[in-house]
Amino acid sequence: MAATPSGARSRFVVVGGGIAGVTCAEKLAMEFPSEDIFLMTASPVIKAVTNVRQVSKTLEEFDVEEQPSSLLEKRYPNIKVIQSGVEQLRGDEHKIFTEDGKEYVYEKLCLCAGAKPKLISEGNPYVLGIRDTDSAQAFQKNLAQAERIVVVGNGGIALELVYEIQGCEVIWAIKDKAIGNTFFDAGAAEFLIPKLSAEKQETPIECKRTKYTMEGSEEKERPVAASDKLGSALGPDWHEGLSLKGTKEFSHKVHIEVLCEVKKIHLQQEFLQLQQTSLAFPKEVKNVEPDEVLWPVYVELTNGKIYGCNFIVSATGVVPNVTPFLAGNNFALGEDGGLKVDKHMHTSLPDIYAAGDICTASWEPSPVWHQMRLWTQARQMGWYAAKCMAADTLGESIDLDFSFELFAHVTKFFNYKVVVLGKYNAQGLGLDHELMLRCTKGQEYVKVVMQSGRMVGAVLIGDTDLEETFENLILNQMDLSAYGEDLLNPDVDIEDYFD
Ligand SMILES: Cc1cc2nc3c(=O)[nH]c(=O)nc-3n(C[C@H](O)[C@H](O)[C@H](O)COP(=O)(O)OP(=O)(O)OC[C@H]3O[C@@H](n4cnc5c(N)ncnc54)[C@H](O)[C@@H]3O)c2cc1C
Ligand SMILES: NC(=O)c1ccc[n+]([C@@H]2O[C@H](COP(=O)([O-])OP(=O)(O)OC[C@H]3O[C@@H](n4cnc5c(N)ncnc54)[C@H](O)[C@@H]3O)[C@@H](O)[C@H]2O)c1
Known part of the structure; x- marks a missing residue:
């Protein structure tokens, strides 16, 4: 220098x-x-x-x-x-x-x-984003004192959160018809949904990253904000070693509101005032709580429902x-x-x-x-x-x-291994594609996207062991028309054909 x-x-x-x-x-x-x-x-x-x-x-x-x-x-x-x-x-x-x-x-x-994080409401202390270690810790601290939170967004962070959070009711508000729109279609979403109502499996998983410990929890009415210094983004398994537990004793309690967005966020005082003025709250707007339950903040959704909660997580992209x-x-x-x-x-x-x-x-x-x-x-x-x-x-x-050359991502959702390859959701293909599916409830979900007899994408949930073969098939663009349904037939050892 x-x-x-x-x-x-x-x-x-x-x-x-x-x-x-x-x-x-x-x-x-x-x-x-x-x-x-x-x-x-x-x-x-x-x-x-x-x-x-x-x-x-x-x-x-x-x-x-x-x-x-x-x-x-x-x-x-x-x-x-x-x-x-x-x-x-x-x-x-x-x-x-x-x-x-x-x-x-x-x-x-x-x-x-x-x-x-691209937040639904900037500067609102009740709206948290998760990006770096500080914001993850701030989230954990707030969760430790929460009975109910609203999660907005339907991508990677939301999917991870709704599965990992325990002892706190989660209202999950999504714009789409099915969960996990950035990674899955409705079929895969249906495969995953039962995991949300099941007791969370406590399979001990080796902790790969810095453990986030809970320091003495302070009694605070307002959420603990993350520092405004921008740290590096978290990554795979960021929540391992981080206790994501609310104040209640139950495991999962997730309620999904589909096809809706957040219309407005009301602070408690504002909510109480508005409730008294029928003009501001027309009759079709429905508070889902009995009136005597008071929450620090209220989320009004575009489907007309209002949920009170301790705070809101905006997992709405970056x-x-x-x-x-x-x-x-x-x-x-x-x-x-x-x-x-x-x-x-x-x-x-x-x-x-x-x-x-x-x-x-x-x-x-x-x-x-x-x-x-x-x-x-x-x-x-x-x-x-x-x-x-x-x-x-x-x-x-x-x-x-x-x-x-090929989009390839391996991750984990709802404790399943998930591999997505190529145009796994037929992105940009319009109607010019076909889907082939194989699904064993609770075990595996395999979807391939075919175009003119060639494989262009795949979603593999569970231990399918198909990733290498399918990666090769997408990369070499071999004409697979002759194999028809056998491509996903579990009794046919597909690797023997192509490896
Ligand atoms: C909760 C969460 C879970 C995720 N899970 C996964 C996953 O499972 N799999 C996966 O593949 N991806 C995951 N991601 C996405 C992944 O973490 C990011 O895509 C990736 O880390 C981005 O890396 P980056 O280096 O581009 O940016 P960052 O990690 O954001 O790093 C940016 C760096 O720039 C510094 N910086 C910012 N501004 C300035 C400035 N003005 N001057 C100097 N330095 C500055 C910051 O301090 C930081 O060090 C996850 C993200 C989040 C938030
Ligand atoms: N396991 C993984 O691979 C993994 C896990 C977590 C995060 N990540 C990555 O980290 C980044 C941040 O994650 P993320 O989940 O915030 O982003 P994302 O891009 O994965 O998902 C954003 C979601 O928010 C929805 N959305 C956007 N604006 C909205 C609005 N105004 N109202 C309601 N919904 C809205 C989108 O439809 C989408 O479902 C992403 O790049 C993501 O890919 C990856």
Whole structure:
């Protein structure tokens, strides 16, 4: 590193201590062992990927550890972690400015500042989002004092929460007809639903991450808010080791309200006042409680029902965290608000790359890949962005990484292993597709999406052992018309056909 009068200078600067930023910095450190790599991050800890297990060609599993940045610097002595939030970027001058008043000059910059929860109501203390360790702990503290909460949203976080929460009534308000719309169709949802009414299975699962312990619970009327410092996103199994228990003795108690959104949130005082004015609350609006039960906050749904609760979880997706970098820089933004990147992870501005949740993939994708803001993609993008930065620096050409050939994700919902491959929900296929199904209640659910006799997507719930074979079939686009229903016949060993 050479200090200049205007500030520290490094050939490569990466912003963000989450999976995308750390992976990018690590790869750069390996590619350029004699260069210093600056990693700027707003959080005091970084996220490290450990124990990577390649499940198949494109499916991978790994653990994630929250570590002090000194451990990263020890592993890669040429990485210098600078713990300070970036406040401003001057792309035309190749400079960034941190909140502690320092200035840094880069040759190539990779922005990996993640995303923030997209809340249904900003600034309302009764509406919580879950993103990082602080917000997960704030949620846990509030839950420990709660009898009933309302969960809004129907994606990954909501699915995990409704299953994991015990001893607290959950009103789950979803826009769709069936649960889990970002991962499943109605058939898979039906397969999973019985798990919500069953007693939660207490299969001891090895804890892979930092344990979140409950510190002395303070009696507070208002929810405990998370700190406003943006930490890295949580990841797979984030709730393990975190006791998600309310004040009651029962296990699950989930009530689902379908096809509705939140119309309005009323604080207790406001609710009581409005109840007295019939104009504000027309007759069809129905409070589902007897009048004497009082809750801190009330949620009015578009289906006319009103639920009182202790607090609301808004699990309604994320918005890319681009704000600190926009002023004075004419970035091209995607429809979801992310920094658009081309197939070399390059943004629309010279020498600025982006990876992970902050970016919007804007290249022509493989027909069976799409972006989803996931841990696995943050790692793949961080790694590949570093390779692209290296190739540009050395004047070499580089092809799009193989990991972008096929969308592949392995996770766990309701204690089932879940693998989703390709266009698993027939995304973007219109009516031009067929579905094949195999389902054994309580055991497995297998769905494949076929187009012109070829497999283009699959959902595998349970221990189906089909992921590798189906991954191959989607990748090689073999014509499977001749196999017909045998493709999912459990008596036919499908691997013998194709492996
Ligand atoms: C509750 C939860 C559960 C999840 N479960 C899964 C799962 O099971 N499987 C899966 O694949 N994905 C899961 N995800 C999604 C996954 O965690 C994210 O997609 C992924 O971690 C994004 O990584 P990232 O590095 O892009 O961003 P982040 O992890 O958000 O990291 C961003 C980093 O940038 C830093 N930063 C922000 N602003 C600034 C600034 N101005 N200056 C400097 N630094 C800044 C932050 O401090 C942070 O270190 C989950 C997410 C959540 C919230
Ligand atoms: N196991 C996993 O793979 C896993 C688990 C948790 C989170 N994640 C990831 O973490 C990120 C955040 O999770 P998430 O669940 O918040 O996002 P998500 O994108 O998975 O789901 C958002 C959900 O909110 C709904 N929604 C959006 N706006 C709404 C509104 N105004 N009212 C009601 N519903 C609304 C959407 O229809 C969708 O069901 C996502 O990128 C997700 O993929 C993944």
